[in-house]
Amino acid sequence: MRVYFSYARLFIAAWLFLGGVSLLFGPSAAAVARDARWRERQLQTVPADQQTKWVEDRDLEDANSQVYLRVCGVLIGGFGFAAALRETAYLGGRYGR
Secondary structure (H helix, E strand, C coil), rough: CHHHHCCCCCCCCCCCHHHHHHCCCCCCCCHHHHHHHHHHHHHHCHHHHHHHHHHHHHHHHHHHHHHHHHHHHHHHHHHHHHHHHHHHHHHHHHHCC
């Protein structure tokens, strides 16, 4: 029964790794277009003298959120990779006897 649990943990770890790797890649083209349309609508409601500051603040906020997303991707992917290596080593040792 332990072998089945080990395969299940290996399966979960592999998906964690793939999920972490997918977080490292940027948003899709549709998401970028949607964000641009939202930004244009929001920019129309901001007074003209504050538009430059609003754009700079929004750019800074977007850059920070992208950094946090990539760090999360590295951590989740690293954890999944380490767990997958551990389970693979266990299964290799168990069947290598």
